[in-house]
Amino acid sequence: MSQFEPGDVVRAAHPDTGDEMEGTYLADAEPGERLEVDGEPVDTVWVELDDGETRKLALDGVRAV
Numbered sequence: 001m002s003q004f005e006p007g008d009v010v011r012a013a014h015p016d017t018g019d020e021m022e023g024t025y026l027a028d029a030e031p032g033e034r035l036e037v038d039g040e041p042v043d044t045v046w047v048e049l050d051d052g053e054t055r056k057l058a059l060d061g062v063r064a065v
Helices: none
Strands: 009-013 020-028 044-049 054-058
Touching: 009 044
Parallel strands: none
Antiparallel strands: 009 020, 020 044, 044 054
8 A cells, every 4th residue: 555664754734733743653453444535535544653552544645754
């Protein structure tokens, strides 16, 4: 699904604040864990943000540093 390897440093907007943050890619989400946008599941990844919080994020909002 994603081009990232566990441990890769990535950038993404914090899902609560929209602030741009760095984080660490952990894994692709399993099909049952995917986020939905407009009622459709989207490719989703797990990222540990630099504030220590682990969150599911839509893959299209995550980019390599």
